Amino acid sequence: MAKAIVVYGSTTGNTEFLAEVIVSGLKEGGLEVVTKNVSETKVSEVANYDVVVLGCSTWGEGELQDDFIDFYEKMKDLSLAGKKAAVFGPGDKESYPDTFCKAVDLLKEKLKKCGAEIVAESFKIDGEVEKAIEDANAWALRIAKSI
Numbered sequence: 001m002a003k004a005i006v007v008y009g010s011t012t013g014n015t016e017f018l019a020e021v022i023v024s025g026l027k028e029g030g031l032e033v034v035t036k037n038v039s040e041t042k043v044s045e046v047a048n049y050d051v052v053v054l055g056c057s058t059w060g061e062g063e064l065q066d067d068f069i070d071f072y073e074k075m076k077d078l079s080l081a082g083k084k085a086a087v088f089g090p091g092d093k094e095s096y097p098d099t100f101c102k103a104v105d106l107l108k109e110k111l112k113k114c115g116a117e118i119v120a121e122s123f124k125i126d127g128e129v130e131k132a133i134e135d136a137n138a139w140a141l142r143i144a145k146s147i
Ligand SMILES: Cc1cc2nc3c(=O)[nH]c(=O)nc-3n(C[C@H](O)[C@H](O)[C@H](O)COP(=O)(O)O)c2cc1C
Pocket: 009, 010, 011, 012, 013, 014, 015, 016, 057, 058, 059, 060, 061, 062, 063, 065, 090, 091, 092, 093, 096, 099, 100, 101, 102
């Protein structure tokens, strides 16, 4: 059974909420899944999994959620060759049209630089995360099917 890790960074709980939905979708799709808050995750840990899913909200003007900053910087020494990856995150298009979910794009580019294969289009959630449960589940199932 392929092993996946979902690492999330969340200030007000929205990304954490989505992470829980995505974890259950990945499990439903047949993956063995571990979920961790980025603040309690060593960068080197993620290399132990076949699938790496990162979830991060965007703060400031297009910046990573605070807890993700250190992790992101340490990813420069990480090799994810042969691993599959995908990124999700909530944002607010109306208030931040120019930097909507920018953190998701930053992480996707970083994963590519680490050598990971991006297996799903990034999942960007605008506004209330509770309305995105079905979409989040479907996104997770698509990832599981692609493994
Ligand atoms: C001060 C502030 C800055 C924000 N900046 C952005 C931004 O640049 N782009 C964006 O898409 N959303 C932005 N947001 C919206 C958050 O990403 C959104 O509320 C998200 O759901 C928070 O998720 P979290 O609780 O997991 O941290 C901002 C919100 C606040 C309060």
